[in-house]
Amino acid sequence: MSFLSRVMVLKSRAHFSAGGRGLSSEQTASFEGTRKRKSAQAKNRVGLLIAGFTVFYCVIGGRLTQYGIAQPEVTSSILPADRLLASRPDIVDRNGEILATDIRTVSLFAEPHKIVDPDEVIEKLSTVLNDLDVKSTYSKLKSNSHFQWLRRQLTPKQQSQILALGIPGIGFRPEKRRFYPGGATAAHIVGYVNIDNRGVSGMERYIDSQGLADLASVGMTSDQPLEPVKLSIDLRVQAIVRDVVASSIGKYHSIGAGAVVIDVHTGEILGMASAPDFDPNDPNANGPEGWMNRMTNSTFEMGSTFKSFTLAMGLDHKKISLNDMVDARFPIRIGGFTIKDFHGKGRFLSIPEVFQFSSNIGTAKVADAVGIADHKAFLTKLGLLSRMNTELPEVAMPSQPREWKKINSVTISFGHGVSTTPLQTAVAGAALVNGGVLHPPTFLPRTEEQAAEIATQVMNPSTSKDMRYLFEWNGAKGSGRNARVDGFDVGGKTGTADKVVNGRYAHDKNFNAFLAAFPMSDPRYVVLSFSDEPKTDKGNGAALAATSAAPMVKEIISRAAPILGVKPKFGNDGSALLVSY
Template structure:
């Protein structure tokens, strides 16, 4: 009996040990299971650097650490909160305590800590607390090019501007499958010149404050390649801090209004700058030539309205005089020569009535009457009744001075050869040459004189329009613009400035000639030398060139 009992005991132990051994082998061969959500989080996603046309850094990634907790390993939540608060002053005690008391396996506590904060928390020796590497987007220029670059969220995903465009080109899909960890990515080179961009932003910001305006903006465009060299709109924001918290913990909504890009994502009645396109339409159609005379001696009665000139000459005007004196009456008559359908077709051909195609996601769609009647064609001819974006106004203007080619604009660097497929002939070359003459002449003798810079020959057209407020025209507020080009003896760039509801201007006047035009003068005087534009004072005046 004793031997049998001993044998049964030995057999039992043998079976138990064999079972344990088999189980250990099974565990060793099995695929490890995810025991908490830490392992389920993809590795930190890297984004490509963004650089300007000269290689200057506009956006890059920084390596950061974020704090997380495993609540199931937390012994005393109160103690953990108290100790973390000594390192993280803005820690939300209530939210953090709820996370630590939850039954989950993983909770984010604080994203993107500084290295000093990480070291101090490590010194606390708190169990159940850990760190995970992440990427943080950094914009060295701050707000300088915020509306072009856009910004990202806490997970490094593009939310606006070129950051969002880059995600749409496939980066977001690569991030989703975890293929953008520490892999170096080719930098994205923009058409922006950071030096010119900085000048443009500083000029419009100063103008907005000096003229007590609601907003301001400007753009510089290469007329041969369609490249945007600079574009800014103020108020703006710092993409390093796209949202700002108030002392009470709420979001600063006034600060977030700076996200709105008025140059590409807002439509305005561009006032008398549109007369440039009406006159170009008449020249292109052959209905007028520069020597043509248009009767502007009497107001026009139409649809119960009277169309008059702001500074009327009350006499027949030549086409250059129509442009210089900004005659509403003569401009309406030129539009009537072409006809309603021809008018609409011409503006469509120049891209002023359809949504602009470019990389920037924030692009507004122009507005126009659902059905064009005679009164609509008349008011649109001098800049009322149709709203378009300042950016596409500048793009269309490039065709007026570059030989008649409409070039799809781009925020990515490209050369003349690369721009050729994006170019369409929309205007007769003779009409374009005539428009260059009109821009130049008005820059020397008309309202464009306020924008001229000696040696750089800025030509263009001012536009002063009544501001639309709640669907009605305000009699005491203006929306001002200046549409120009330089140097007019060989145009290379289109420049356009806007200023919304200025309360004052140069010499105390708030018309475009005293607000929008001086902005262009300062932009060109500072930016033209950086763009390689040589001052020119005419043949036989090399001494002046050296003196300048």
């Protein structure tokens, strides 16, 4: 303490000491009481102030704790914020080309309790949203609720235009929208999602079923990048298949069409299309007609393509050989029905000729030689009578007679009486040419080693070798000639089936299919196409599989084979021909 400070303290003490000497004892006691009372009051006020602040901050802390542990308030019209931004994995083809991806967008909402004049709001919004549902929007704005969606997934331009209107009581929430760069190219395989980014069909729905939907429901996919889902399809091949299928409807005036390309050694789907189809970016644009995947979710009587399985059955059971002859001179009468050939030769036919001329009589006699029980067992083994097991959710159950009788076995032998999906017919066809091995179809990549682990040997390799000969024979000399592509050695079997209308076969409505494989010297791929109710220029059902389905296969193979790495071969010895120009 400095000298000056000490002097000031001493003077103060002296002043109070001098002043106190003149007070009486009563005055002194009164002075002390007053001082103590005022001190106590000050302490009480400070205590009350501390208590007030304590209560205030306890209330704030309690409310913050309550808000922290409370579940987010959810109404039927709005999802929690984390789910609005929940990610879906990209879907890519086998080469990494994007088939489906998420993009950020915004959605328009209103807080009706803050809106004074709904009519003015609707009038302003209509200048940007030309298709605004006035009646529904007015009802939402008059509801006096705290939240209502007005339009989901706006474009950036629409958002900026609405912002410029300066309407109080409306706002925007960020969302994610699924975008399909290829449009309808792979619509039935990829599928589509609903407004809340949940899978509705195709591989989109399959991805949700594998746990994505459960993760999203607990918020574990919120705005987090996920590993892409790679499919087995090749986008280049898929584009070709879809183009051929879509154009065939106009070309043959059919009500539907489809095609598929399968790797016979793995069961992978390289390309598959069904028409009519739809654009997954706007699945409602063309109505529900295009939603049906006719390749997997529709069943048809596949006609004479089933003769391939019947002859394979006869060969596998050693009831026939390629050198045998079958009496096809006379129609077969059974159960009040007459079985006859469409292009009857009226003579004995060799087994290759039964296949070439598509003889119903010859095929029926092969089935009869095998027997009803073994016939049913063989088709079951090929997967033609049970629901196909694959990733796509849209798979139909085949139909068959409740009780197999002789007449059923006979008609089924040439493709009438059993309805299957075109895809499972193609899958069974792959087993005919790949050595007798059945591979479950897949839309996900699969190596030959992985395929071998789940494959089933359904027929002898020697049977498959004989079937390759028959496919090649019919491709070169029979109804498969319209599917031949120079250099690629295409073989196969046509099927022209009358459709059932009101319980009876209609001779003017056909379902035409072609089951093909290539190259027949060492088959690598199976291609199946179909045309549903194709018509000639006269408008009747005279169009046959050889003139509708087979040309579809030819175009697909001629365009896709080089992409698939199949090298063409020319000349009698299979060597390339060098031509000078």
